[in-house]
Amino acid sequence: MHSIFSRLNNGSSLLSSCLMGLLLAVTLSTFVFTAEPQGNLTIGSIRVLEGRNPRRYNQKQEVGVVRFNVTADLTPLFHWNTKQIFLYLQAEYNTTEGVQNDVVIWDRIVRRKEDASINVVAKDKYHLRDVSRTFRGVPHAQYALKYNIMPYVGVLTYGEVARTSEAVVFPKLGEL
Amino acid sequence: MADYINELLEGRIDFEGQKLVEKLMYYVLIASTIAAFITGLALQSLSLTFGTMGLSVAVLAVAIIPPWPAYRSHPIKWLPASPQPGKK
Numbered sequence: 001m002h003s004i005f006s007r008l009n010n011g012s013s014l015l016s017s018c019l020m021g022l023l024l025a026v027t028l029s030t031f032v033f034t035a036e037p038q039g040n041l042t043i044g045s046i047r048v049l050e051g052r053n054p055r056r057y058n059q060k061q062e063v064g065v066v067r068f069n070v071t072a073d074l075t076p077l078f079h080w081n082t083k084q085i086f087l088y089l090q091a092e093y094n095t096t097e098g099v100q101n102d103v104v105i106w107d108r109i110v111r112r113k114e115d116a117s118i119n120v121v122a123k124d125k126y127h128l129r130d131v132s133r134t135f136r137g138v139p140h141a142q143y144a145l146k147y148n149i150m151p152y153v154g155v156l157t158y159g160e161v162a163r164t165s166e167a168v169v170f171p172k173l174g175e176l
Numbered sequence: 177m178a179d180y181i182n183e184l185l186e187g188r189i190d191f192e193g194q195k196l197v198e199k200l201m202y203y204v205l206i207a208s209t210i211a212a213f214i215t216g217l218a219l220q221s222l223s224l225t226f227g228t229m230g231l232s233v234a235v236l237a238v239a240i241i242p243p244w245p246a247y248r249s250h251p252i253k254w255l256p257a258s259p260q261p262g263k264k
Contacts, residue, residue, distance in 0.1 A: 001194040004187035007241050011201055015233060018209040022229065025213050026222070080220040152222050 026081060027154035033079040039072030039118070039161035041089070041145045043168045048135055050173060051127070062135050062173060064128030066091070066105055067121075070145060072161045074116040077149055085110040086148040087118065087161070091128055093170075096137035103128055140167035193247025197240045208232035
């Protein structure tokens with residue numbers, strides 16, 4: 001500590017330890033703020049249309065078009081360490097082979113507490129497609145509205161706001 | 177001239193000053209970390225946390241890095257030079 005350089009050196013070394021401790025404390029404090037946001041999700045209609053494979057132009061592919069209604073209040077999720085919330089609507093279904101598929105069909109990034117009251121009537125933002133290019137083997141799907149909190153410091157947390165109370169049947173191609 | 181500049185850049189302080197600086201650094205840094213956390217948590221603002229931390233670090237840096245006269249007020253008192261060097 002006798003010279004300017006050694007004082008700088010010792011000071012910055014202790015400062016880095018203190019900052020690490022501060023960041024750790026902020027991370028841990030986030031686990032205290034647990035909230036259960038309330039929301040409601042209804043599927044208005046679903047149609048299965050015939051489209052084209054975006055990668056192979058001459059290949060036909062079934063595309064699900066989903067209309068839905070979402071209301072959610074994400075305000076309780078905003079605390080001092082919330083940077084933004086990624087809200088997404090996900091279709092979940094099992095194929096005949098028993099493979100569970102989760103497809104995100106709509107999302108929204110909520111950056112401010114003022115925008116956290118969600119009331120959306122919309123159509124899917126990303127088309128509902130299956131790897132097998134058809135929904136023939138899929139009887140029905142569940143839809144869930146989920147969120148992902150992105151903090152300034154710490155870990156991502158996932159959660160669910162709402163879910164359809166019963167499975168929504170996939171119509172045949174072209175049917176409403 | 178070069179010696180003078182070297183002296184200025186080195187910023188030497190005495191032993192009592194070093195003890196004081198070390199104590200000051202230790203207590204102020206840890207206290208400001210805790211204060212920053214509590215302030216931010218109470219007022220729910222992360223920018224306030226890091227603002228408090230940054231401000232106290234800046235004040236602390238000004239207080240301990242330059243060789244202020246307070247840290248040089250206990251110079252070492254050497255024994256007087258022996259009248260006949262080299263002879264016991």
